[in-house]
Structures are given as structure tokens and as C-alpha cells.
Amino acid sequence: MSPTREEIEAGQAVYTQKLLAVYDLLVLGLSNRFIWRCPTPRLLAHYDRHVSGNHLDVGVGTGYFLDRCRFPAERPRVALMDMNPNALDHAARRIARYAPETYRRNVLAEIGVDGAPFDSVGVNYLLHCLPGDMTSTARAFDYLRPLMKPGAVVFGSTLLPGGVARGWAARRLMAFYNAKGVFSNETDDLETLTRELTARFHDVSIEVVGCGALFSGRL
Template identity: 45%
Template structure:
């Protein structure tokens, strides 16, 4: 693990050791299906559809979905990337059967210095809604992952958007609360902007709304055109 840059950030403050302890029962198994309107099985299936055995995961949290999806090979190349050391330690322990490598990185800067060349899949699961700013600003992460990709790399993930919030009383309560606490920052995030951010950088872009969770996938063009 190499520390490049570790300023205090709101986007990682919830992931204390205690936060990680309650994350799966509270967020994954309760809030996701009951409030976000997105059953965890849908996200597991999204992983299964796109993950490869040469995979980089950015914003790993507790590693719940990586653990449950089952990687296509018993001996994958798996890079865990996060700005929060607690998440890297927790997830590396949970996924020790795959012997993952961990990298302390801020996805708001180019994600470089990772040995072994580009990956076949890169996931950004549940991280965009934690980052500050609107989707135009957050979309920098799609440029910052260029060092991890090559032509054909699968890019996928999911993020909470505001489009579906008005449809449910619990969402109308919980979203503003989490935004006020700055655990998430998605008041200005719209499905259409996410699609635009992907379509201007990648090919074969798909965005689907499940409750207020936007599931996305795309394919990387050559790294050179990503940087343009």
C-alpha cells in the first residue's frame, strides 16, 4: 500500500471501524432495499455481469459485493483501491482467498503507480454519490482511471442519484439527512448527467435506474482518447 495523498475528506469519514461493522446489516441489507429501492441481489448480479479476473475495485467499503459475486477465477489479479485505510484493511481481510493488493489512492487525482498494467474491469461502486460537487465535477474520476484501462476495459458501478428521491417518503427523509451530514453529496446528481459523462468518454454506455440507484456500465476506448 502506498500513501500518495490523504487529506481529511467527508467522503470517507463514515468508514471508521465501527462504521464498517454496521455497514452491511444497516446499509446493504436494510437501507438499500427499503429506502433506495435497490435489492442487494441486483447489485451482486451487476457485478457478476461485468467483473473479470483482472479487476480493480475503487471505493471498496466492506467488500460485500465483491465477496458475494464470486470472481470468475480462483486466482485473479485483484486491486483494491480506496482513500480510507480502514476499508482497504477490512476488504483485503475479507477477500484474502484472492490475495488482493491494496492501494491507498484518491480517485479525485489520477490513479497511477499501480503495477502490472491495465485491468480488464474497473468498478466504481457506490463512490460517486460520496464525492462533493455535481456530476460534471465528479466525472473527473472517469478521466482519473485512465492509467488503469486499455481499449476494451469494462467500467461499471452504481451511484445514488436524485431522480427517484421524490417518489418515496423514506427517500425524501433520508437523502437530505445524509446530504446534510455530508456522508453523501448527491443533491445535484441526475441520471441524464451520468449518462452524458459516460457517453462523452466511453463506448457502449448503459445506465439503468433501480429505485434511486443508477447502475452503469461502459467500455473504455484507448487511454489516449480518454485523456482528450
């Protein structure tokens, strides 16, 4: 059964303006390093490796990675996609120098955007926030594929409870976030992520860093 719009909105409603103001410190600074054991510089390097000059970012957070990554073009085309207007506004202001396109869309339904398809699509820390099991959340890739050029790369990361090593703090915090509806990844695992990606893309690569799975694949 597909998640409802209300369930999808509940997973991203936590991203208020107040939270976004401290997100970089709490999540990218503290949780990534000390709890998830997936350091933010490692995620930034993943962006640097895969981002193109014609890029769509889905689940934009604060725009941290787009602000700091090295685009292979002086004037890249950058588009932002999220259901949360606070996140869209925050990220758009942060990277205003790129004049980003913004789209408020549900990635678990058919998506339409203005303009040409993209050479890269980033989905960083998105999947574990989408409602449903990983078989359901992976459908986001099906809706994103029409927005990608042939040969385009999709890349990102997700936090997993299965198939990775988790410490006590990671288990407790992940359980808390699932109970609050911020995460929906209780049954996610590395094997399922691998299967869902390889069913849709080629040249799939997955690297486990702490609780994080950093992945990429080409259309």
C-alpha cells in the first residue's frame, strides 16, 4: 500500500525554520560524526565526485552540500526539490548565487518540472525519511528517472539499521526518530538497498560508512 500524502508530509514537517537554523550543528556536526559514524566531510566528498553542472537535489536539507561542493561548471544549473517550503526557502537563499530553480513536489508520485532533464540527481539522507519500507520508498527512483538524461547519475546516502554496524547510541536515536515519525527505516537494510538500485540503474556502487550507505548508479 502506497503511503498517503499526509504520511509523507509528517516525515518532513519536523524541518521548521528553528530546526533548520541548528541542523548543520546538530546533524552534520554532531550526529554524523559521533552517532552515525558517517562524517559530513565524507558525504561532501561523495557530492564532489558525482555532482554535475546540471543538477537536481531532492530532499535539500539546509543546502549545506550544494553550498560547499565543487561544481564542474562556473555557472551550474541547480534545481531544488522538497515537500517542505521551509527547507526549499532556506536552501535557495543559501545558494542564491546559483539562482536555483525550486520545486515543491512529492517524490512518491509522478513529478513534473520545467526545463530539460538533469545530468545528476542527489538524494542525500532522503530515503530513511520517506514513509514505508524500502521497497516502497525506492519507488522514488521510478519517479525521478524521467527527470534524468540517459547516462545521468543518481547519488546520495541513507541511514540503515540492517547490514551495517550500529553502536548503542545509533540504535537508540534511530528508534527514537522512528517512533516520532521523523525516520521510517526500521526494516531497511543493505541487501534491499542494493537490490532496488541494481533493478533500476547500472554501474551501481554502495559504500558503507558507519550507519550510512553512500550509493550511486547510472541511468
